Amino acid sequence: SLPVEPAPGGPDVAQIRIQLPDGKKLNRCFVKGNTVETVRNYLEVYFGNSASEITNFAVSTSYPMRSLDDMHETLESAGLFPRGMLMVRDLDA
Numbered sequence: 001s002l003p004v005e006p007a008p009g010g011p012d013v014a015q016i017r018i019q020l021p022d023g024k025k026l027n028r029c030f031v032k033g034n035t036v037e038t039v040r041n042y043l044e045v046y047f048g049n050s051a052s053e054i055t056n057f058a059v060s061t062s063y064p065m066r067s068l069d070d071m072h073e074t075l076e077s078a079g080l081f082p083r084g085m086l087m088v089r090d091l092d093a
Helices: 036-049
Strands: 013-019 025-031 057-061 083-090
């Protein structure tokens, strides 16, 4: 399930920039208590709606590079609040 995007600038809002494998960048706000799973769900919806062939992917922080594998980790505990940058890697490429 994908929660409604909060308005930017709120006290609990994490602004996340996501770089896709093709170089395209997405900007999306989440609540700082949202989990890595919420970001993955957002990406799955994005890939489905954009007719992307990406179905098997990994998400990591940009610097220092760290794979986000714990689906229950919050964006705040992952260091992505108030702003963060994520990289998406196509595992089938």
